[in-house]
Amino acid sequence: MPGVQTHRDGDIAVLTLDNPPVNGFGLQQRRALIQALDAAAADAGVRGVVVTGAGKLFSGGADIREFGKPEMTASPHLLDVLQVAEECGKPVVAAINGTCMGGGLEFSLACHGRVALASAPIGLPEVKLGLLPGSGGTQRLPRALGLERALELIVSGDPQPAAALRDGALFDEVVDADVVGAACALARRLADAGSLPRLRERALADEGTAAQELLAQWRAQAARKYPRQPARLHAIDAVAASSGDFDAGMALERWLFFALLATPESHAMRHAFFAERAASHLRGVPEDTPVRPVRRVGVVGAGTMGGGIAMNFLNAGIDVVLVEAGQEALERGLATMRANYENSARRGRLSAQQVEQRLALLHPSLDYAALGQCDLIIEAVFEDLDVKREVFRRIDEVARDGAILASNTSTLDLDAIAAFTRRPGDVVGMHFFSPANVMKLLEVVRGKATAPDVLATVMRLARGIGKIAVVSGVCDGFIGNRMLEHYGRMAHFLVEEGASPQQVDRALETWGMAMGPFRMSDLAGNDIGWAIRKRRYVDKPGMRYSRLADRLCELGRFGQKTGAGWYRYEPGSREALPDPEVDAMIRQYRHDIGVTARAVTDREIVERCIYALVNEAARILQEGIAQRASDIDMVYLAGYGFPQWRGGPLLWADMQGSYMVARRMREFAAQPGADAAFWEPAPWLAQLAERGKGFHDA
Ligand code: NAD
Secondary structure (H helix, E strand, C coil): CCEEEEEEECCEEEEEEECCCCCCCCHHHHHHHHHHHHHHHHCCCCCEEEEEECCCEEECCCCHHHCCCHHHHCCCCHHHHHHHHHCCCCCEEEEECCEEECHHHHHHHHCCEEEEECCCEEECHHHHHCCCCCCCHHHHHHHHHCHHHHHHHHHHCCCEEHHHHCCCCCCCEEECCCHHHHHHHHHHHHHHHCCCCCHHHCCCCCCCHHHHHHHHHHHHHHHHHCCCCHHHHHHHHHHHHHHCCHHHHHHHHHHHHHHHHCCHHHHHHHHHHHHHHHCCCECCECCCCCCCCCCEEEEECCCHHHHHHHHHHHHCCCEEEEECCCHHHHHHHHHHHHHHHHHHHHCCCCCHHHHHHHHHCEEEECCHHHHCCCCEEEECCCCCHHHHHHHHHHHHHHCCCCCEEEECCCCCCHHHHHCCCCCHHHEEEEEECCCCCCCCEEEEECCCCCCHHHHHHHHHHHHHCCCEEEEECCCCCHHHHHHHHHHHHHHHHHHHHCCCHHHHHHHHHHHCCCCCHHHHHHHHCHHHHHHHHHHHHHHCCCCCCCCHHHHHHHCCCCEHHHCECCCECCCCCCCCECCHHHHHHHHHHHHHHCCCCCCCCHHHHHHHHHHHHHHHHHHHHHCCCCCCHHHHHHHHHHHCCCCHHHCCHHHHHHHHCHHHHHHHHHHHHHCCCCCHHHHCCCHHHHHHHHHCCCHHHC
């Protein structure tokens, strides 16, 4: 039961917010805090009040479990709680004992004094959900910290430790220990002085032209850095109002908050937030499934992926045994890892000492026996089923009982790999993305036999190394790459029909994708797609591909690594430059296949590429490869540069409406030369369209 515990420290009432996991201000908590404040106000033996948090947090702010539920907007509201504290009649001091975010910080700003632990993270992260602080944060924080520091916190949404916010009137004291003791002492001093300082009554220190210039700079920067995200600009508008009348500023903040709540961008960003949490709930794996301890990880293969995978665990302080087939490959892998770490050190992200500490956890070996004590062994050798068979046979021989055996395969059948061992229940896919030490996404591949506790362990571990894990069933390409193949196919057809690679990239980047498909392909290596297509021409002779990309590869234009792909690259540069040779090749190709180029609109480019993702996603849902629509969105948000503020391909489809998406696909199917079979809306989508439902309505 959420609540507030009250105890007395002499003449001070100490109220402890206790609502695990983050002491959020849910309805019960709001009620309990008002009651506790009222009781302290009425108690003649109490001269002051201190509010602190149970456990390691002060308060994470709103209780996200209430989002979208009636409790969220039920009385009393957070603003009421703030008012009760501010008008208590006795000094109320916030003792910020740990993380203090969003509504938690706004509550403390309404108190008469604030004492914080130096290490406590302090922040207003609302813009990350496409919102702004809606309980006075935009009005009180500038009065406490000054415009510039307040803008930093509010517009970035990133927390800072209390120690970095010592200057100004935000904190009366920043301490290294006994925050509650210091807060009680402050409450007594305020009571003695008969003083109840209120931030609402403080004038903003910086005003006039300098302030106007500062605000103009922030607006220009936000418009440039976050185009199409109204929250940042609205947040600046609200902060700007803090130079005037407090109540008028509060009214503007409220108005802007509700305006943002109704934007598609905020809807999408909140969807993304919940999608990330939903992804950890697995069908057939109860929440209380025990996990296996993972203290030592083995990685087999020290190539592109193996090295990056190993770094994830080293960064988390976990020992890694790295096994290679030959001395030279091992040394090459180790050198790359060291170079990566030293690069981070040069950029100031790691100290030289941290580099050595991390590398000291690494145990390279040429002997599989070294894997014997590992709790998890991840295979990252060549993508070849015969090689994997041999490697898994050897791992099976040396791994201890209960060790988890994982494969990083991108395309091979995990069930077949599991069958190479005597313990298929312990086998799981861990599909990292390149560069594996950087990319957030991890597809966890659930084989037919994968045991529930193996899945639970891998999901927990993924969080521990900072990954966003999404479970996929077994199929070629899993969720992400299986969809991407069709996105790429469409991009190629669009160029075949008349668009240029630059136009396709620009259209999708303007729409919000971090990188257009041709720039992305040049980065990943065009030869990868070529190899897949060669396989498809045999496996799936019915599937249509433009042969344009093959022609590019026949010229050896594999992308950045060869200095030329769909674009050309100056030595040492990653800037994609248009190349007349490619234009000529495209013209020649169209001539050879008898296509007359037509004008392609940017809208058609976006719709064909994104709807290609959507239709394949519908098939993936139908086959049960993905557990839920939001998992598919998460894969694209975390792994493919899909804009957060669009919420993922299926949220976008829902925003267009399933009926209109299916209708548009039928229009594409009817275009001359179209891939009509692909564009037939998948049965899952067709049914949604018929019932007027969205992917996320289930
Ligand atoms: P890579 O060629 O860079 O590295 C493979 C390494 O495995 C080589 O260093 C090789 O020496 C080593 N190796 C081969 N046989 C071995 C054996 N019997 N014992 C120990 N080591 C052995 O390949 P990569 O790009 O790192 O890919 C590895 C795996 O990861 C593949 O299954 C691939 O499909 C998958 N994957 C790759 C990417 C990517 O973008 N490169 C992304 C996701 C998954």
